[in-house]
Amino acid sequence: MAEYSNVKSGKLVLKGEKTGSHKKRKHKKQNRDKEDMPVKDEDxxxxxxxxxxxxxxxxxxxxxxxxxxxxxxxxxxxxxxxxxxxxxxxxxxxxxxxxxxxxxxxxxxxxxxxxxxxxxxxxxxxxxxxxxxxxxxxxxxxxxxxxxxxxxxxxxxxxxxxxxxxxxxxxxxxxxxxxxxxxxxxxxxxxxHAVKEVTPGSKLPEEEKGSLAQVEVNYVRKFQKFQDKKLRVNRSDRSELEQARQEGNLHEALLDRRSKMKADRYCK
CATH class of the missing domain: 2.80.10.50 (Trefoil (Acidic Fibroblast Growth Factor, subunit A))
Known part of the structure; x- marks a missing residue:
């Protein structure tokens, strides 16, 4: 029993099956890098x-x-x-x-x-x-x-x-x-002809892809509490959102703007 317990456990390898290699992992990394590359819009x-x-x-x-x-x-x-x-x-x-x-x-x-x-x-x-x-x-x-x-x-x-x-x-x-x-x-x-602020293929959540105006609407739709389903979007200047995105606190800025419209079930 002691000898059996000393045997290293690992993935079952069938006869004739090749074990994984570093090259395989390298290819996976290359594929992930390709996924992150901007998608060219041929149209x-x-x-x-x-x-x-x-x-x-x-x-x-x-x-x-x-x-x-x-x-x-x-x-x-x-x-x-x-x-x-x-x-x-x-x-x-x-x-x-x-x-x-x-x-x-x-x-x-x-x-x-x-x-x-x-x-x-x-x-x-x-x-x-x-x-x-x-x-x-x-x-x-x-x-x-x-x-x-x-x-x-x-x-x-x-x-x-x-x-x-x-x-x-x-x-x-x-x-x-x-x-x-x-x-x-x-x-x-x-x-x-507007410049898209987020390149397709990025790993951001779906709600944060697109222009800042589109992102704000996405989050209002996600968290709004009104039964009539009509959007209450803050129409004030969005320059503060651009700064918040750069500083990494975009969610907080969006919540603050939604709270002013009382359009969020998480707002007080």
Whole structure:
């Protein structure tokens, strides 16, 4: 019995089976390093670095509305909108695609949790006129200047104030909102040129991936206590969150902002 107890116990090794080696562990480490590397967005590369928006929280700042492939909504100096000329997916010099032109760049603002306002490069807000034409002639945002992005199954459509979705008229390429149903003509891509603050593939929790605005919304959704499920997001300046992230106390800063909105079951 004494001899039996002196035998070293270990993993069962079958005949013909090779034992593990340091090289195997090295390969595992290399695989982990590859997982941590930033994922290249080939689609954004083809569009000059303009990446596809996937949720309303990302629809802020400079954006472009794309119909089809490489063709964007273009503002005219008379307040109307049309479909711009196609852009190249690959430039000979830069080895990357061409982004939207300046007149095809809009500015998006979050009006609330479900609607946005869009402003053209001429400083006017987009709305839908009585005849269904999309125009940019408003100086302020009212009910007529609000758009609701509808995300479903990885696709996006923009719902106007008249209950119709944005599309392009087939006869003259003018931008209109005349259809109450979504078909292939009403499907758009909204692209943003904002710098993503967290690279894909990082080991951060899902709630902390994305922009600071998106992170704050994620945590409000996770901890909110309201039965009506309506978000109460602090709209004050988020510069303090950037500093908190750098100092390593982002969670405390987010909790403090939520406590001011009384939107957290952990708040007093």
């Amino acid at each position: 954004a590369l083809k569009h000059g670095g303009w990446w596809k928006v996937k949720q309303i929280e990302e629809m802020t700042g400079s954006i472009a509305v794309e119909f089809g492939n490489q063709t964007y909504v273009k503002a005219l100096d008379n307040g109307l909108f049309t479909l711009g000329a196609p852009h190249s997916e690959e430039l000979k010099v830069a080895c990357a695609g061409e982004g939207p032109s300046p007149e095809e760049v809009l500015t998006a603002f979050n009006v609330n949790d479900v609607k946005v306002a869009l402003k053209s490069g001429y400083g006017k807000y987009l709305r839908v006129d009585k005849d269904g034409a999309v125009t940019g002639r408003s100086d302020a945002v009212g009910p007529m200047e609000q758009w609701e992005p509808i995300f479903q199954d990885g696709k996006l459509a923009l719902l106007g104030c008249n209950g119709c979705f944005m599309s392009v008229a087939p006869d003259d390429d003018s931008v209109v909102a005349t259809s109450k149903k979504v078909g292939s003509d009403e499907i758009v891509k909204v692209r943003s």
